[in-house]
Amino acid sequence: MSLVEAALVTIVAASTPLLLAAIGELVVERSGVLNLGVEGMMVMGAVAGFAAAYTVGSATLGIVAAVVTGIAMSLLFAFLTQILAANQVATGLALTLFGLGLSGLVGEPFTGLPGVKLERIEIPLLSDLPIVGSAFFAQDVLVYASFILTIATAFVLSRTKTGLVIRAVGINHHSAHALGYKVIAVRCACIAFGGACAGLAGAHLSLAYTTQWIESMTAGRGWIALALVVFATWVPGRVLVGAYLFGAVWIMGLYAQGLGAGIPPQLLSSLPYLATIVALVLISGDRILAKANTPACLGQAFVPDR
Amino acid sequence: MISDDSDSQASNSTPKPSPEPGLESAPPAADGEAPPDYLLEANGITKTFGDFTANDDVSLRLRKGEIHALLGENGAGKSTLVKIIYGSLQPDAGSLHWRGKQVRVPSPAVARDLGIGMVFQHFSLFDALTVVENIALVMTGRFDPESLSGRIEQVSAQYGLSLDPFARVADLSVGERQRIEIVRCLLQSPSLLIMDEPTSVLTPQEADRLFITLRQLAAGGCAVLYISHRLEEVKALCHRATVLRHGQVVAQVDARRETAASLARLMVGSDVHRITGGTGSPLEETMIAVRDLDLPANGPFGISLHRISLAVRAGEVVAIAGVAGNGQSELFEALSGERLVKHNEAIALAGTDCGIDGISARRRLGAAFVPEERLGHSAAPTFTLAENMLLTRHGCDSEMVARGGFVDQRYAQRISERVMQRFDVRSGGHLNPPAGALSGGNLQKFVIGRELDRQPKAIVINQPTWGVDAGAAALIRQALIDMARAGAAVLAISQDLDEIFAIADKVAVISRGELSALLPIGDVDRERIGLLMAGEHETRPFDAPGTIDKTNDVNDMKKGSERDAAHP
Numbered sequence: 001m002s003l004v005e006a007a008l009v010t011i012v013a014a015s016t017p018l019l020l021a022a023i024g025e026l027v028v029e030r031s032g033v034l035n036l037g038v039e040g041m042m043v044m045g046a047v048a049g050f051a052a053a054y055t056v057g058s059a060t061l062g063i064v065a066a067v068v069t070g071i072a073m074s075l076l077f078a079f080l081t082q083i084l085a086a087n088q089v090a091t092g093l094a095l096t097l098f099g100l101g102l103s104g105l106v107g108e109p110f111t112g113l114p115g116v117k118l119e120r121i122e123i124p125l126l127s128d129l130p131i132v133g134s135a136f137f138a139q140d141v142l143v144y145a146s147f148i149l150t151i152a153t154a155f156v157l158s159r160t161k162t163g164l165v166i167r168a169v170g171i172n173h174h175s176a177h178a179l180g181y182k183v184i185a186v187r188c189a190c191i192a193f194g195g196a197c198a199g200l201a202g203a204h205l206s207l208a209y210t211t212q213w214i215e216s217m218t219a220g221r222g223w224i225a226l227a228l229v230v231f232a233t234w235v236p237g238r239v240l241v242g243a244y245l246f247g248a249v250w251i252m253g254l255y256a257q258g259l260g261a262g263i264p265p266q267l268l269s270s271l272p273y274l275a276t277i278v279a280l281v282l283i284s285g286d287r288i289l290a291k292a293n294t295p296a297c298l299g300q301a302f303v304p305d306r
Numbered sequence: 307m308i309s310d311d312s313d314s315q316a317s318n319s320t321p322k323p324s325p326e327p328g329l330e331s332a333p334p335a336a337d338g339e340a341p342p343d344y345l346l347e348a349n350g351i352t353k354t355f356g357d358f359t360a361n362d363d364v365s366l367r368l369r370k371g372e373i374h375a376l377l378g379e380n381g382a383g384k385s386t387l388v389k390i391i392y393g394s395l396q397p398d399a400g401s402l403h404w405r406g407k408q409v410r411v412p413s414p415a416v417a418r419d420l421g422i423g424m425v426f427q428h429f430s431l432f433d434a435l436t437v438v439e440n441i442a443l444v445m446t447g448r449f450d451p452e453s454l455s456g457r458i459e460q461v462s463a464q465y466g467l468s469l470d471p472f473a474r475v476a477d478l479s480v481g482e483r484q485r486i487e488i489v490r491c492l493l494q495s496p497s498l499l500i501m502d503e504p505t506s507v508l509t510p511q512e513a514d515r516l517f518i519t520l521r522q523l524a525a526g527g528c529a530v531l532y533i534s535h536r537l538e539e540v541k542a543l544c545h546r547a548t549v550l551r552h553g554q555v556v557a558q559v560d561a562r563r564e565t566a567a568s569l570a571r572l573m574v575g576s577d578v579h580r581i582t583g584g585t586g587s588p589l590e591e592t593m594i595a596v597r598d599l600d601l602p603a604n605g606p607f608g609i610s611l612h613r614i615s616l617a618v619r620a621g622e623v624v625a626i627a628g629v630a631g632n633g634q635s636e637l638f639e640a641l642s643g644e645r646l647v648k649h650n651e652a653i654a655l656a657g658t659d660c661g662i663d664g665i666s667a668r669r670r671l672g673a674a675f676v677p678e679e680r681l682g683h684s685a686a687p688t689f690t691l692a693e694n695m696l697l698t699r700h701g702c703d704s705e706m707v708a709r710g711g712f713v714d715q716r717y718a719q720r721i722s723e724r725v726m727q728r729f730d731v732r733s734g735g736h737l738n739p740p741a742g743a744l745s746g747g748n749l750q751k752f753v754i755g756r757e758l759d760r761q762p763k764a765i766v767i768n769q770p771t772w773g774v775d776a777g778a779a780a781l782i783r784q785a786l787i788d789m790a791r792a793g794a795a796v797l798a799i800s801q802d803l804d805e806i807f808a809i810a811d812k813v814a815v816i817s818r819g820e821l822s823a824l825l826p827i828g829d830v831d832r833e834r835i836g837l838l839m840a841g842e843h844e845t846r847p848f849d850a851p852g853t854i855d856k857t858n859d860v861n862d863m864k865k866g867s868e869r870d871a872a873h874p
Contacts, residue, residue, distance in 0.1 A: 161442070161449040168432050168443055175430035178394065179444055180414030296433065 007251060008135035012143060013209050015247025017042070017201035019146045021225035022232070022239045023153050024197025029229055030157065031190035032170035032297035033081065036092025039222025040099020041073040041195050045202025047103040050213040053116040062116065063142070063203045070199020071192050073099060078191040082184045085301040096222065104215045115211035118142065118204075142204045147240075149197070154236035166190060170295030173302040183302045198222070220273065227276045231283055234293040242279070249275050344406070345370050345529050346391070346422075346498055351400035353386050360386040361397070362553040368498065373520060373530040375540040375561055377573050378550035379775040380746060384533050385427075387550070388500050391531075392424045393417040418444060423491030427502040427533075429483050433476040437469055441490045461492050465519050480629055481512040488519065499523060500531045505539060509629055510803070510836040517543050535776075536804070537566035551575055574776050588622035588811070593764040593795030594641070594673075595654040601640050601647060609633040609819045611640065612846060616814065616821060618795040620763070623786060624824065625810035626799045629839050633819035634799045635678065638768045641797070642675040643668045656763045666701030672763035674698075676754055678772060678799075680746060684753040687742030691726070691733075692718040694741050695756055703760065721759065729755035730781060747778030754782055764795040771805060783809050803832060817841040 021038050028035050048069035053062025077095050080086040118140040126137035136143075157163035165186060169176045173183045201221070206213055224246055232238035253268035346368040353361040360383045368374050378384045389395040391402065393411035402409050404420055411417050417424075431440050438455045445454065455471035462469045467485045475483060484504060491499055501520075505513040520530050520543065534540055540547060540561055547561040549572045557572045564572075594616070601611040611633050618624045628634055639645040640653065643665035647653060653661040655673040665675070675698075677683045685694045695718045699706045705717055719738060725731065729751040733739045741749060750771065757765060770786065771779035787809055790796045799816075800806055806813055806827070813830060815822040815838035822843040825834075 159449065164435075164439055164442060164449055168435065168439075171432040171434050172430075174428075175432055176443075178414070178426055178430040180393070180418075181443075293434070 002131075005131055005134055007255060008131065009139075010254075011244065011247045011251045012135050012139060014250050015244045016143050016146050017204045017209065017221055018225050018228060018246055019150065019240060019243035020142070020201035020204065021198045021222060022228040022243055023146070023149050023236060024194035024201075025225055026229045026232070026234060026236060026239055027153060027157075027166065027197075028190050028194035029298055030170050030234055030295055031166045031187045032173060032295045032300065032302075033187050033191055034088045034092065034299040035074070035077055035095075035191060035194055036089060036226065037073065037077050037095025037099065037222075038194075038198050038225050039218055039220070040096035041070045041198035042099075042202040042205070042222045042225075043103045043216065043218045044073050044099045045070045045199030046206040046217055047107040047110070047202075047213060048199070049203035050115055050206040051106065051110055053207055054110060054113060057116060059116045059118045059207050062207050063118075063200070066199040066203035066207075067196045068199070070195040070197070070202065072195070074191045074195020074198070075188075077195075078188045081301065082188050082191070085303050088299050088301065100216055107213045107215060110213045111215065113212065115206065115213065117211045118208040140204075140208045142200060142208060145200065150236050150240050157236065167295070170297055173297050173300070177302070177304055183304070187302070198225075201225070224272060224276055227280055231276075231279045233283065234295065246272050246275060343369060344403070347403040348387070348391065349401050349403070351387060351390055351397045351402075353383075353390060353395065353397050359553050361390070363400070364550065364553070364555050366548055366555070368529045368531060370497070370529055371524050371527045372546065373524050373532055373544045375544035375547035376531055376533045376550065377537075377540065377547055377569060379573055379777075380773060381775070382550040382573070383553040384550055385502065386553075388424065388502060388531065388533065391417070392422060392500060418494055419446075421495070421497035422500065423494055423496035423498070424500040425484065425487040425491060425502065425504055427504075429487055431475050431483055431486060434474065436472050436474055437478075437486055438471040440475060440486055441471075441493060444490055445493065457493060458489060462489055465489075465492065465522060466515075467519065480631060481508055484508065484512075484516075488516075492523075496528060498529045498531065500533075502533045503535065504532075505534065505536060509839040510832045511840065513539065537569045540569065541566060549573055570776065588619040589793065591620045591657065592617045592654075593620050593656055594618040594624075594766065594797050596641070597652055597654075599637075599640060599647060599652045601636055601645065604636065604645070609636055611636050611819045614819075614821045616797075616824065618764070618797050620793050620795050621790055622811040623790045623796040623798060623809050625806040625813045625827075626797070626816050626821070627803065627806055627813055627835050627839065628799075628801065628816035630801055632817050632839075634768060634816060636819070637816065637821075638675070638677060638766065638799060641766045642677070669698070669702040674757035674760060674762035674765045676757055676765070676767040676770070678768040680749050680753060681742060685741040685749060688740055690738045690740055691731075691744075691752060692722040692738050694752075695722045695725075698756060699760065725752060725755040725759050728759070729785065731755065747774040750774050751778055751782060754785065758785060758789055762794060764797070765789065766797045766799075768799045769802075770798055770800060771802065779805070803835060806835075815839055815843070818844055818846070820844050820846065 021042055025035065025038055045066035049062040049066030052065030053059050073095065077091055080091045081088045120138050120140055121144070123137040127133045129137065157167065165176070165181055169181060169183050169186045177183050202218065205217055205221075210217070228239055228242045228246065231242045250272045253271045256263060257265050257268050344367050346366070348364065348366040351361050351364040351366075352359070364383065364387055366376075366387070376384050376387065386395060390397050391411070393414045393416050396412070402411060409420065411420070414424075432443075438451045438458060441458060442449050442451070442454055458469060458471045462485070467489055469482070469485055469489055475486065478486075504516060508516065517539075520532070524530055532540070532544055541564065544561040547559050547564070547569065548555060549557040549559070549569070551573065556575075559569075559572070561569075595618075596614050596616040599611055599614040603610040609632060614637065616624070626634065626637070636645070640647055643660070643663060646664070647661040650661040651659045653659070655668055656671045658671050660668050660671060669675075681687045686697065689697070692715065696706055696713060705714065707713055723737065726733065731744070731748050731752045733744055733748065736743070741752070744752065754767065754770065765786075767786070771782050774782065783805060786796050786798060790811075798806075798809065810827050812824045813827055813835065814824045815835055817839055818841055820843065822838045
């Protein structure tokens with residue numbers, strides 16, 4: 001395996017959790033909800049996935065546990081922000097803090113234990129392709145899932161009635177309500193989808209990317225996923241590009257460290273975060289680009305008037 | 307909704323007429339079944355919100371092919387009634403019969419299935435979506451833009467309502483947006499079309515166009531339930547009218563046999579105050595001067611102002627007419643100092659150049675400003691009236707903020723009470739209620755009274771009586787005229803042509819950020835203003851692609867937003 005091939009494999013592995021979490025958050029934001037709790041849902045998914053897989057010995061069960069946990073976390077957010085109309089920013093931040101704290105507590109007995117590794121599935125013929133074969137066609141099921149989810153989300157949002165309703169609710173919840181759509185129900189469903197995706201992202205971290213549980217192992221990936229959604233101007237295809245761009249920056253940092261490039265490791269490990277800031281500045285500088293797909297009701301609570 | 311406490315204090319208690327007026331030829335059958343010639347029959351509809359009764363035993367009957375007006379002041383319960391018919395609200399008591407059968411309408415989707423369509427006053431459109439996507443949202447079945455756009459083109463051709471299915475709503479004029487709403491209803495081949503104040507946002511020509519469409523529909527057997535404040539157009543368009551007052555039906559009349567004055571009397575319950583004042587004789591001194599004002603658009607959907615010049619002399623009322631969203635807010639912001647302009651001499655108030663001065667500095671020159679939005683812009687909803695008093699007077703009334711920067715609460719309270727008394731602000735007995743607790747009309751009287759109480763030399767007011775009931779509107783208009791006759795300059799930006807003809811000495815029209823010449827009110831008629839609203843005086847090129855022949859359709863006004871955003 002050449003160095004390029006090896007780098008590509010790790011880039012895919014590093015990008016997948018970003019892509020999964022960002023696609024989920026994209027759907028949430030398209031429906032007009034800003035859930036800043038991605039990091040918290042992701043880290044809870046990671047610990048639940050690891051714990052379940054370790055206890056039962058099945059990675060599949062770990063994935064299921066991670067998804068269920070992600071959804072449970074998101075429904076807590078949905079209850080507070082949609083039913084009780086609490087402030088979304090404050091609730092999302094609380095969800096992240098809560099998730100980081102609770103996962104540390106729950107994960108304490110599992111720290112340092114050897115986990116269950118998600119098996120690679122080699123796709124016949126395609127996996128033998130040079131360079132890209134091992135990176136894209138001999139990966140675990142979550143990598144494939146991330147691509148399928150991206151395509152499916154893009155299709156649903158732009159081509160189906162369901163997607164149209166989600167977008168409509170995010171653009172003008174009063175109009176959607178007047179036409180008889182159930183704004184709160186649509187948003188709760190989207191929030192749950194976002195939670196499931198964040199759970200999957202967490203599972204990938206603790207079952208595939210590394211096979212162990214480390215406290216706060218998400219290391220800000222939830223925040224990068226959030227930034228990616230803005231960076232991608234709420235378009236699924238651009239989320240894919242963005243996720244791989246950030247994954248690549250991340251891995252390059254590690255490789256540069258490994259090769260002894262003489263750059264301080266702190267600087268290299270801060271690269272993805274720096275890239276996030278630069279990307280956000282570039283995007284918000286171009287007002288028309290940023291406005292084009294911005295859900296106009298993003299972050300606003302909807303209280304039906306009687 | 308805000309309950310209007312003044313309702314309960316109304317002096318004249320008109321006895322409720324029998325629900326069966328003489329005009330009805332066929333009485334309903336004894337067993338309670340509606341006779342089959344009624345399309346819709348609403349019986350004894352009652353709806354309360356807390357201790358406010360919005361609809362009290364309201365009955366309404368509609369025949370096929372009839373254009374039926376629903377009249378009433380703000381808060382009379384018109385919107386509640388149509389929301390119940392459209393399934394957005396559920397009645398506490400009463401029943402709906404549709405084609406003779408009792409029905410329940412639990413949601414708008416069910417209403418649409420029955421054949422009831424509704425065009426909302428505040429459109430239920432989605433700015434960032436295309437026309438076809440907006441329409442698909444109310445259609446059942448799969449989302450198929452290609453076949454749907456074909457049907458849209460077919461229906462719009464049939465009724466002469468030109469629409470580009472793939473245009474984005476944000477790029478369309480208000481008239482075009484309303485067409486989307488209408489076409490959206492027509493696509494479902496409705497048997498009943500409900501229209502909530504459809505002409506309040508249209509030019510006179512656009513309104514005429516709408517009436518043609520509605521008559522076409524009625525001739526085809528569709529019933530139209532038409533809500534409006536504008537009595538002349540009700541008289542011209544509608545066959546029958548049901549009048550609501552304080553949630554009750556007070557009359558069902560033949561609209562064609564009534565006069566505008568008699569309809570107004572039924573709505574208000576007494577004669578509406580006639581505005582007096584005649585034309586003024588302006589003094590020499592120019593109090594509000596705008597010279598060659600250019601202002602770039604604020605954001606992608608804003609309007610840029612182009613070479614605006616205007617002079618308002620002391621003692622006269624000047625009105626600026628125009629369809630909403632053509633630069634009125636931008637002009638107001640430039641005048642009030644919410645947005646500063648580049649050249650100081652572009653704006654002068656009371657003879658002093660102040661284009662680069664802030665709002666308090668302009669107030670100190672003797673100017674006063676009343677913006678369009680009552681709640682949130684003119685007044686802070688959760689603040690009390692006395693606190694709201696402070697918001698516009700802290701910088702120009704030295705007694706308001708007393709020694710050491712402390713607020714003199716008692717002084718604020720005293721002026722607030724003075725304004726409430728002078729301008730008949732009714733607050734249900736509270737001396738200092740939060741602004742949000744007042745009804746729209748009463749709050750508007752308060753925010754205007756707050757400015758007039760300072761005896762300003764110049765007042766700029768945006769939409770003085772927007773969404774205000776007839777009684778309050780008459781009081782506000784009279785106060786503005788009295789102010790001018792006492793020597794102040796009044797600049798009123800208004801969409802309401804009736805209002806402009808009632809109060810203004812001169813009128814100018816704004817369209818896509820350009821202002822026409824100032825014309826004496828005696829020299830213009832509705833026709834002339836309508837042509838100006840459609841942009842006759844504009845100098846900037848009209849470069850929106852794919853627009854329709856202007857002579858054929860004066861209302862195809864693309865907002866200049868796209869181009870303005872591209873060349874700020």
